[in-house]
Amino acid sequence: MKEFEVFHSLEELDQESRYLVHKAKEATEHSYSPYSKFQVGAAIMLEDGTFVSGANQENASYPLCMCAERVALYALASQFPNKAITKIAVVAHKKNHKELTPAAPCGACRQVMLEFEQRQGKPMEIIYMAEANEWVNNKSAASMLPFSFKKDNVI
Numbered sequence: 001m002k003e004f005e006v007f008h009s010l011e012e013l014d015q016e017s018r019y020l021v022h023k024a025k026e027a028t029e030h031s032y033s034p035y036s037k038f039q040v041g042a043a044i045m046l047e048d049g050t051f052v053s054g055a056n057q058e059n060a061s062y063p064l065c066m067c068a069e070r071v072a073l074y075a076l077a078s079q080f081p082n083k084a085i086t087k088i089a090v091v092a093h094k095k096n097h098k099e100l101t102p103a104a105p106c107g108a109c110r111q112v113m114l115e116f117e118q119r120q121g122k123p124m125e126i127i128y129m130a131e132a133n134e135w136v137n138n139k140s141a142a143s144m145l146p147f148s149f150k151k152d153n154v155i
């Protein structure tokens with residue numbers, strides 16, 4: 001199986017993925033990003049169709065800023081601990097700009113997604129705009145972080 005697919009417009013994505021992108025965009029409204037002015041939203045779909053979303057939350061003490069993906073992942077782990085993730089969409093736009101701008105999940109979020117994937121024992125898809133109008137669907141978190149540090153390394 002291919003590790004990822006690339007699409008040249010949002011319209012090329014399947015309906016469910018487009019809907020998830022739409023939910024991620026909605027989530028950016030709850031971004032608290034007065035420092036970076038970069039609003040990120042993540043929407044996660046669980047195996048039973050439940051959605052959980054998150055937006056980046058910043059702090060005057062800059063290193064405490066939390067990415068949208070991890071806000072959403074940790075919220076879902078607390079509310080729906082036994083439901084597997086099927087898909088995550090991540091989008092971003094600059095403050096006061098409606099148009100989406102490219103934003104791939106950062107390395108820290110990839111690491112966290114990987115452990116969620118390992119825990120659930122099933123792959124999750126991750127959708128984001130990698131370059132201007134170039135949408136990527138990674139077929140697993142593992143494919144986004146090769147040669148990774150994993151929980152088996154420490155247990």
Ligand code: THU
Nearest residue numbers: 036038040056065067068105106
């Ligand atoms: N950010 C995310 O929310 N997700 C990422 O994967 C990368 C960066 C946020 C963190 C910070 O609030 C802002 O984007 C600028 O780095």
